[in-house]
Amino acid sequence: MRALVRRFQSLPLRSRLALLVATAVAVAVAAVAVTCWLLTRTQLPSELDTSLENTSAPPSTxxxxxxxxxxxLPPETTSGSSGFAYIQVVLADGTRCVAPDSQAVKVQPQDLAVADGTEHTSLHDSTTDSGTEVRVFTQRLRSGNAISAxxxxxxxxxxTEINSALNRLALLLTAVAGIGVVGAGAAGLWVARAGLRxxxxxxxxxxxxxxxxxxxxxIxxxxxxxxxxxxxxxxxMTAALASSRDRQSQLIADAGHELRTPLTSLRTNVELLARSEETGRAIPPDDRMALMASVKAQMTELASLIGDLQELSRPDATDPGPLxxxxxxxxxxxxxxxxxxxxxxxxxxADLRSWYVRAEPAALERALVNVLDNAVKFSPPGGSVEVALSEGGELTVRDHGPGIPADELPYVFERFWRSPSARALPGSGLGLSxxxxxxxQTGGEVALRHAAGGGTVAAIRIPGAPTPPPETP
Incomplete structure (x- = not known):
């Protein structure tokens, strides 16, 4: 059985569908055919019995x-050509008198019971002297006949009338079932091909x-x-994969572009320091300190850029961590x-009200630090930054810097995008991303907008509540 299952599973899907359809139709046709044959086999004897009960022997016969x-004359030698029915008279002593053009039927005890008056009628099976199976209906002779005994x-x-009809019906049903199965197999194969196209x-x-x-x-x-x-x-799926590959390629290209500037500057400074050591020509102390400060700043910028790239290298669907x-x-x-x-x-x-949210603490703090860093970076010397957390859970960070032009606001959250006026400032362009x-990831929203009187307002709204939820046991 397992071998048949494995063999069936190894077939192509189209063949399996056609085979299943043919099998289902074959079972249905076989069930209908068998039911029809059984009903016919039950009905035909009943109709034969009814016909015998309604058949009366003519007095002349x-x-x-x-x-x-x-x-x-011995009854066995009476003419035996088969007619519509075989008629014979049964006496109480068991003697049988066969009518002309009939065959002699063996007398059964039921016939004798009717002949001697014990039973009024009898319906049973018997055989002729030649071995033909017959259905017999026996009844007492009706009054009015001049018979003393x-x-x-x-x-x-x-x-044989019933058996022949049942055999013909069986052959017909078998042929119809075979044609139905073959047709079902062909139809199943066509349906499978059309459905699987x-x-x-x-x-x-x-x-x-x-x-x-x-x-x-x-498709x-x-x-x-x-x-x-x-x-x-x-x-x-293919559109998402194509978009993901394009974003990956763009990320690599942008990262390479952003890394090229600090690496080039770092290599130039390191080459100056190395050449000074190789030639023995000392760099003036002030210039050497400036070079070392530049190297340190470039290393810090590289480390920050690499950290931002690692953060953004995770797919957007990746689990941000336990909330x-x-x-x-x-x-x-x-x-x-x-x-x-x-x-x-x-x-x-700062004017902060209580507000509890569901988030990853480290990632959320880093995001808020990035927002505050932008406010600090673009604020003029001696300026101010106002931070407020309202009772409704909206966090706003307002600076008094130059602001962001309206045509640049749609791009501020894109990776590596930097305003032309901010390209001279330190940063990688990944913070707002x-x-x-x-x-x-916390289900919140963030947006930048112009502030009244100049500057920029960063507005963050995260779903939460002013009080912490009760602890579950």
Missing amino acids: VQNALNNCNSG PIAVSVARPL PVDGLTRAVEHVARTEDLTVR PVEGEDEIARLSRSFNS QVVALHDIVESALERARLRGPELTIT IVARTIH
Whole structure:
């Protein structure tokens, strides 16, 4: 059995569908045919019995049968050409008188019971002297006949009528079932081919993508069935893969471009220091200190850029880490401490209300630090930065810098995008991308807008509540 299952599973899907359809139709046709044959086999004997009960022997035929007995002719030698029914008279002593043109039927005890008056009628099976199976209906002779001795009249019909009809019906049903199975197999194969034609197209498309890595392939979609849904899903998958590959290529290109500048400057400074050591020509102390400070700043910028690239290298769908309920106001306080160290000449004020959110603490703090760093970086010397966390959970960071032109606002959260006016300032252009990614992973929103009186407002809203949720046991 297992070998048959494995062999069936090894067949192509088209063949399996055709075989299953043919099998299902074969079982259905066989069940109908057998049921029809059984019903017919039950109905035909019933109709034969009814026909025998409604058949009466003519008085002249009964008299001729009695005349044969009175003439002394043995009943077995009576003419035996088969007619519509076989008629014979049964006497109480078991003597049988066969009518002309009938065959002699063996007398059964049921016939004798009717002849001697014990039973009124009898319906049973018997055989002729030649071995033909017959159905016999025996009844007492009706009153009015000039017969002194009690007699019974038997009317018999051969069962070959039923058997022949059942055999012909069996052959007919077998032929119809065979034709039905063959037709079902052909129809199943056609249906399988027609139904799997879109799957064949999908298979060819997948093989083409695997062979050429061409993600621009799209499958035509027709209808609203499962195949159409599968085609749409494939098209969406290839589009997502193509977009992911394009973003990856763009990320690599942008990263290479951003790394080239600090690496070039770092290599130039290191070559100057190395040439000074090789030639023995000392660099003036002030210039050497400036070179070392530049190398240190470039190393710091490279480290920051690599850290940002590692953060953004994770796919957007990657689990950001275990989320937990955290106090947003506490995380803002921690980020403010770091921002004050980076802008000691600025006045940073905060008005924070309690707000609890579900997030990854380390990622959320890094995002807030990036927002505050931007505010510190673009604030004028001696300026101020106002931070507020409202009762509704909206966090705003407002600076008094030059602001962002309206035509540049749609691009501020893109990777490596930097405003032309900010290209001379330190940074990689990845900070706001990390902010948007982190806030979206918590289910929140972030946006930049112009501030009244100049500057920029960064607004962050994360779903939460002013009080922490109760702990679950």
